[in-house]
Amino acid sequence: MIKRFLSSTATVPETTQVPRHIAIIMDGNGRWAKKRLMPRVAGHAQGVERVRDVVEACIRRGVGYLTLFAFSSENWRRPQDEVSRLMELFVMALEREVERMADNGVRLKVVGDLSRFEPRLRELITQGEARTAANTRLTVTVCANYGGRWDILNAMNAWRREHPDATEIGEAELAPYLSMAYAPEPDLFIRTGGEQRVSNFLLWQLAYSELYFTDTLWPDFDAKALDQAITSYRKRERRFGRTSEQLLER
Ligand code: IPE
Ligand code: IPE
Ligand code: MG
Numbered sequence: 001m002i003k004r005f006l007s008s009t010a011t012v013p014e015t016t017q018v019p020r021h022i023a024i025i026m027d028g029n030g031r032w033a034k035k036r037l038m039p040r041v042a043g044h045a046q047g048v049e050r051v052r053d054v055v056e057a058c059i060r061r062g063v064g065y066l067t068l069f070a071f072s073s074e075n076w077r078r079p080q081d082e083v084s085r086l087m088e089l090f091v092m093a094l095e096r097e098v099e100r101m102a103d104n105g106v107r108l109k110v111v112g113d114l115s116r117f118e119p120r121l122r123e124l125i126t127q128g129e130a131r132t133a134a135n136t137r138l139t140v141t142v143c144a145n146y147g148g149r150w151d152i153l154n155a156m157n158a159w160r161r162e163h164p165d166a167t168e169i170g171e172a173e174l175a176p177y178l179s180m181a182y183a184p185e186p187d188l189f190i191r192t193g194g195e196q197r198v199s200n201f202l203l204w205q206l207a208y209s210e211l212y213f214t215d216t217l218w219p220d221f222d223a224k225a226l227d228q229a230i231t232s233y234r235k236r237e238r239r240f241g242r243t244s245e246q247l248l249e250r
Pocket of ligand 1: 026027028029030031032070071072075086193
C-alpha cells in the first residue's frame with residue numbers, strides 16, 4: 001500500500017532545516033531567450049539544463065520530494081509551434097535523463113491529464129516511471145498538462161465513482177484521490193521569473209506552503225539560488241493557525 005499523507009494543516013509537521021518537499025513553477029524561459037534575441041524555445045531548452053542541476057542539488061541537500069510545473073492545462077493556448085517544441089523537448093529530456101535519474105536514486109512521477117499527449121510521450125512516461133519506481137532518494141514529480149482545479153475535480157469524480165451512494169465527502173477522504181497523494185504537501189513553493197501568482201498549480205496542496213518568489217528567470221536558477229530560497233524558508237515560523245506561544249509549548 002502506498003503511504004498516504006494527510007493534510008499538513010491538521011498537525012504541525014516536524015520543521016526540518018531542509019524542506020521535505022519543494023514545488024517549483026519554472027517561469028521566465030521566454031523572457032530569458034528574448035533578452036538574448038533568441039527564440040523562446042531556446043529558453044525552454046536552457047530550462048531543461050537547470051532541471052538537471054536542481055534535481056542534483058536537491059539530492060545533495062537531502063530534499064525528499066521535488067515537484068516541477070512543466071506544462072499547465074492553460075499552456076495549450078500558446079502558439080502551436082511553441083507547444084510542439086515543448087512536447088519535443090519533453091520527449092528528448094525523458095530519452096536522455098531517465099538513466100541518469102535511475103543511477104542517482106531518483107523516482108520519477110509525471111502527473112496531470114496525460115491523455116492529450118502523443119503516444120510516444122506517454123510511452124516514455126510509463127517507461128520512465130517504471131524504470132525508477134523502486135528508487136527512494138528523491139521523488140521528482142513533473143506536472144504536465146496539470147491544473148490544480150483539474151486535480152481536485154478529478155479526485156472528486158474518482159471518489160464519487162467508488163462511493164456512488166455517499167452524499168458528503170471530507171478532506172481526509174478526498175486527499176488520497178489527489179494526483180500527489182504519495183507525497184507530503186509542499187513545505188516550500190518557489191516561483192521564478194518575477195510573477196507573483198499560483199497559475200492553477202497545486203491549489204489544494206499549497207494550502208499551508210511557504211511561498212517564495214524570485215525575479216531570477218528559470219534558465220538562470222542554479223544551486224545557489226535554490227539555497228537562497230531554502231535560507232528564506234528556514235527563517236519562517238510555520239504556525240498553521242496557532243500562535244507563536246503555542247508552538248513554544250510543544
Ligand atoms: C515557463 O516559461 C515555461 C512554460 C510555461 C512551459 P515561460 O515560457 O512562461 O517564460 P516567460 O514567462 O514567457 O518568460
Ligand atoms: C506557469 O507558467 C506554468 C509553467 C511554468 C509550466 P506560465 O508562464 O504559463 O504562467 P502564467 O500564465 O503567465 O500565469
Ligand atoms: Mg511565463
